[in-house]
Amino acid sequence: MLDTYKKYFRFLVKYRGMFVLFVLMLTVLGVINAINPYFYKLFVEALPEKNYQTILNILILYVGVNLLETGIDVIVYLLGDAVILRAARDVRERVFKKIQDLDFAYHMTNSSGSLISVLKRGDLAYFGMFHELNGLYRILVHLILMLVMFGAINGQIAWLMGASFVISAIASKYLLAYNLTTRKAFNKQEDNVSAVIVDNLINYETVKYFGKEVKEQRRLSKAFVLWIKTLWGFANSFRLIDIVIGLISAAGLWVVLHRTFTLYMSDVIQFSDFILILGFVTSF
Amino acid sequence: MLDTYKKYFRFLVKYRGMFVLFVLMLTVLGVINAINPYFYKLFVEALPEKNYQTILNILILYVGVNLLETGIDVIVYLLGDAVILRAARDVRERVFKKIQDLDFAYHMTNSSGSLISVLKRGDLAYFGMFHELNGLYRILVHLILMLVMFGAINGQIAWLMGASFVISAIASKYLLAYNLTTRKAFNKQEDNVSAVIVDNLINYETVKYFGKEVKEQRRLSKAFVLWIKTLWGFANSFRLIDIVIGLISAAGLWVVLHRTFTLYMSDVIQFSDFILILGFVTSF
Structure with a gap:
């Protein structure tokens, strides 16, 4: 890497x-x-x-x-x-x-x-x-x-926010490694499909001459079976990222905003600070 | 289209x-x-x-x-x-x-x-x-x-916002048409570069046999001259979109928020409405 x-x-x-x-x-x-x-x-x-x-x-x-x-x-x-x-x-x-x-x-x-x-x-x-x-x-x-x-x-809120990012970053490391594995599997099939198409273009005259168009199309369809399967694996690895990072973010959001809320209720922070923090966590 | x-x-x-x-x-x-x-x-x-x-x-x-x-x-x-x-x-x-x-x-x-x-x-x-x-x-x-x-x-604010979107949409129509023109010019050069590379791959043995590697590389460099030029045209057409749409958006932002402000000052709308409108125009 x-x-x-x-x-x-x-x-x-x-x-x-x-x-x-x-x-x-x-x-x-x-x-x-x-x-x-x-x-x-x-x-x-x-x-x-x-x-x-x-x-x-x-x-x-x-x-x-x-x-x-x-x-x-x-x-x-x-x-x-x-x-x-x-x-x-x-x-x-x-x-x-x-x-x-x-x-x-x-x-x-x-x-x-x-x-x-x-x-x-x-x-x-x-x-x-x-x-x-x-x-x-x-x-x-x-x-x-x-x-x-x-x-x-408030220092506490900064630490809570920072911690939620560190946890996300650690999770991302493993999720991206898995994403890369599925991508490699897909790339192999993508190259295979391209090989069929390009071979056909290069040997176009021969295919035409022997009337093998249908056979070539069937060959491509066969190559697409594993292509679709590995592409699903690749696409779903993104869904896994969405779910895991989404859950970590929601937990972080809850912890940070709840803490902000209790600090506001005990008059440690201002009304405008609450809105500022809300604006930041929403925009991120 | x-x-x-x-x-x-x-x-x-x-x-x-x-x-x-x-x-x-x-x-x-x-x-x-x-x-x-x-x-x-x-x-x-x-x-x-x-x-x-x-x-x-x-x-x-x-x-x-x-x-x-x-x-x-x-x-x-x-x-x-x-x-x-x-x-x-x-x-x-x-x-x-x-x-x-x-x-x-x-x-x-x-x-x-x-x-x-x-x-x-x-x-x-x-x-x-x-x-x-x-x-x-x-x-x-x-x-x-x-x-x-x-x-x-408030109806006025909705109309001002809507109008700023209509103006953006009309500008986008012309900007995208220009973007497409520059893209087509680039695509032609991209195909040309690909043609040089693929021709070389297909006739690899011949190139090697006659020792024409340097000549082939020069051929590719030549193809890249127009490639870079048209790619710049294509890339800059995006910058034009950024500038025009950016200026229209800023004007819209000013008109909408200034109107919201005067409505708030004359007590037509609430404090919370001002923040809601600000939240919407920021998130867009």
Whole structure:
């Protein structure tokens, strides 16, 4: 797994300056995204006083932050594209070169169809990894900001929230390992289906000449039996993630909000803090 | 465009019962998702009175709805998979049959490489369309529920919100048409790159025999020049969507919240209504 990330970053390192700038702007975007629930607190505090100017200022700030978010979002994507588009090309060229350097023996024992399927998947995986890692990074920024804000209100709530995240993270580790196993099983069948289709395209004239179209279609249908079965296994591994993480999140939600509630009832925290915490746990 | 949707639904119709059930559950999920901001209103109303039992009940309801959401989410995906996995297989088998039925002439004028690239893209597009349409449907459910709730508070706010959505929708129509144009240009280059790679795989022995590896790599690099250029065009068309829709949304946000604010100042709407509306426009 670590090796995969190292290979992944090796292609990004070539565009280092751009990549660092990208991560910087992504951090800013993460913070702006995460700050939204803070406006609940501001509004809850300002509204009862009915001071026209104060509320109007918060409103202008809120819409201003929203506009800023759009602007930074565009910049983040532009910077990200500047890195990933070139890196994706580099990956494909490297793989192509690797294939050129392989000897005959390797090529002979693998059908062109499954090789092509593997190549295509490699492309998608690289783009996918870029988006997933960026998504994870934004969650991390969000989490840190949330813990800092909760900590400022009450240490206990921050600890409870943190603990619920650690438990989720540990569960995720095992769930993702299982998800990867089912994915590998599916990939094998996907390559098999691709092999049938590509073989047919390559040997198209022969199939036509001997009138074997129906036989070829039956061959494909047969390949699809295991394809569907393993695809179900892969899809259901996501359902397992949904269920386990969903239950852990609900338990975390209950513990954090119930604690917030009792702290509010004993006047340790304010009304506006309750709404701020609610805003954060809802937005996450 | 309409023709594409007709073709898309033709493959789903085969699993009609399951598909109807899926849409039904998706609607329920959309409503439960959308109802979240309503809890802000409940909390804002209940908290100042400090009635232990009332607040606890809202808290239990809130976590209960969260759990229900997880459960229905899993069911929606199971039903969706039951339809889409089979439909995707059917699509691929149909395309395969179509290729078998084509005559020699067609096959001879198209390289196997670009045909394979087209096939692969077709697979992904079908899955993609399924998720996009479901996403759009959920937004629609969210929008309707929001307009109903806003309407219950104040008709003006509902109309302003609705108008901002209509303007976004009209802009989206033109933006998506442009997005499609840039995508088509990119697809052509993607097929071209695939053709170079697949040709090389198929004629591998010849390339090796004559020692033309470097020439092949140069051929690929050349194909990548237009590939990167059209991919930038495609990527930037998304940035254009972000900017235009972002500006329209910010304008809508300002108009709706400013109106809510003035209505609150003149005591037409309650404090809790302000927070409910804020919750909705933030969650959207």
